[in-house]
Amino acid sequence: MKKIEHIGIAVNDLETSNLIFEKLLGAAPYKFEEVESEGVTTSFFNVGPNKIELLAATNTDSPIAKFIAKKGEGIHHIAFDVEDIVLEIARLKEEGFVVLNEVPKKGADNKLVAFLHPKSTNGVLIELCQEIR
Ligand SMILES: CC[C@@H](C(=O)O)C(=O)SCCNC(=O)CCNC(=O)[C@H](O)C(C)(C)COP(=O)(O)OP(=O)(O)OC[C@H]1O[C@@H](n2cnc3c(N)ncnc32)[C@H](O)[C@@H]1OP(=O)(O)O
Numbered sequence: 201m202k203k204i205e206h207i208g209i210a211v212n213d214l215e216t217s218n219l220i221f222e223k224l225l226g227a228a229p230y231k232f233e234e235v236e237s238e239g240v241t242t243s244f245f246n247v248g249p250n251k252i253e254l255l256a257a258t259n260t261d262s263p264i265a266k267f268i269a270k271k272g273e274g275i276h277h278i279a280f281d282v283e284d285i286v287l288e289i290a291r292l293k294e295e296g297f298v299v300l301n302e303v304p305k306k307g308a309d310n311k312l313v314a315f316l317h318p319k320s321t322n323g324v325l326i327e328l329c330q331e332i333r
Pocket residue numbers: 208235238240242253255263264266267270276277279300306307308309311313315317318323324325327
């Protein structure tokens with residue numbers, strides 16, 4: 201694991217939360233992206249070498265819609281930057297973690313991503329991401 205790549209925050213309304221985080225961080229989002237396969241629309245803020253990813257649901261089946269319905273808005277996942285996501289998935293499986301998608305999928309911001317079930321990581325959803333070069 202190289203560093204924390206981003207912290208994902210589940211929000212009800214992206215526009216409203218963009219204004220809050222723009223005030224908080226003193227800079228506007230550098231990117232907006234919809235990821236249809238995850239049922240989310242996102243915005244990204246730089247914070248030093250790390251990022252904040254705001255996520256709003258685009259449909260009721262979205263993991264973000266389900267999360268907000270159960271727990272309300274707030275931190276949804278922590279994403280780690282990895283050098284080789286395939287090797288990292290194999291290593292973490294071997295260590296007994298529950299990998300939700302063994303085949304990496306296309307995430308936002310030019311990344312391949314995979315998730316670990318929060319039940320195997322002390323209640324925290326973990327995302328692995330590798331930059332697509
Ligand atoms: C934008 C793309 C990408 C990026 O590039 O950065 C993203 O970040 S996409 C983010 C959205 N996508 C995902 O979250 C994909 C991975 N998540 C999942 O596969 C599911 O959400 C899940 C984690 C397997 C849960 O799904 P499911 O079992 O259908 O939902 P339940 O609502 O029944 O939850 C079961 C259980 O898990 C707890 N839970 C759910 N989400 C989280 C979470 N984010 N953090 C901590 N805990 C979570 C939920 O509360 C339930 O617990 P119990 O009630 O105690 O059983």
